[in-house]
Amino acid sequence: MLQCYILPMPIRLTPLEKRVAREFAALKERSGSHSPSPAMLKGIKGVSVTHDFCYLGNPYATEVFLKYFRRDFKDDGELRSIVAYYPSQNRALAKKLERVIAVPSEQIFVGNGATEIIQAVLSHFVQQKVLVPIPTFSPYLEFAKEGVQLVRHQLQKADEFRLNTDAFLAQVRKERPDTVVIINPNNPDGGYINPSVLRRLFGKLKHLATVIVDESFIHFTGKRIHSIAHFVSTYPNLVVIKSLSKDFGIAGLRLGYGVMSKERVSTLLARGYLWNVSGFGEYFLNLLSRKDFLKEYKRARERAVGERDRFFRLLSRVQGLKVYPSLANSFLIEIQSGGSAADLTVRLLVRHGIYVRECSDKVGLKGEFIRVACRTTEENSFFLAAIQRLFPQQF
DSSP, rough: OOOOOOOOOOOOHHHHHHHHHHHHHHHHHHHHTOOOTHHHHHHHHOOOOOOEEEOOOHHHHHHHHHHHHHHHHHSSHHHHHHSSOOOOOHHHHHOOOOOOOOHGGGGGEEEESSHHHHHHHHHOOOSEEEEEEEEEOTOOOOOOOOOOOOEEEEEOOOTTTTTOHHHHHHHHHHOOOOOEEEEOOOOTTOOOHHHHHHHHHHHHHHSEEEEEEEEGGGGSSSSOOOOOOOGGGTTTEEEEEEHHHHHHHHHGGGOEEEEOOOOOOHHHHTTTTTTTSSSHHHHHHHTTTTTHHHHHHHHHHHHHHHHHHHHHHHHSSSTTTTOOSSSEEEEEEEEEESSSHHEEEEEEHOOOOOOOOOOOOOOOOOOEEEEEOOOOOOHHHHHHHHHHHSSOOOO
């Protein structure tokens, strides 16, 4: 009987790929903890991004939005009104979300992307010490104001980076932070915490000034969406942050919202966030009140969830890679064949136009990791064909 084993497969870059690797590394360093956008990569000769598996979004939902946008703006006069006139202020925009997320508008703060909300919350409501599980979305490690102590809670690879609530609470008791952060599902690994577990956790964290829960990927968790935004009425120290870019596929519109106590919303609005969302963002928020749009979006969301699960099954068959289970719309992938994540990223980019998130700068990850977004069935099949040529089955 033949025994299956994995041979070390270091990737040997060509002279062209080595040059691209140097230029890409320099560009990545200038970009800080975030990957350069595909537009930024156009300055590297020999690189053309045709398949973006780095940035996260639902491509099926993007098509739904574009369908409505093209139909609604056939008349230049309608488009002109968005460009020429000021949009509504934040409180009016919050009213447009009230029915969608089933919380009072007084508890909703609308942001120019989730990142703006993260920065606003960390800057205004964290006073002394914040505890953040790692690996995580880097702004939670970067945006606290000067003088605030950052404590990292290491998620364990042996547990597939899932949050162990007992270990988390033990560190809370030891460190005594005034703020903690939980991302659910987590970025970059897609780990998910059940709402019932979260509720028990909140009961033990009610003495803290602020508990931040980021739900930016909650719409990918399954057919039913279990947001905890309504928990804010029960736990006034809770702040729930949600990006609209990922599930609706509208990253270019820069939209998100935070649900928090009405006192905290008023504090932020008093400090300069009245007109932070564009007219195009307001147009999108108006779409959320239309039953026909929401019906088509629901189909697009469920299609993305189904494709995510199919993509995971096929990726998991590739020898030399460990794919971590995910309820987000991306996968954390560990290279276990002896190759480096940086070399794999460049090889995919130069030879296939595939752009993935190389994770060497992710605090809390030790090893060779990439993060791969879930795209359409056709794009995912293209990625699988490319990666299987690099990691063929070996016996």
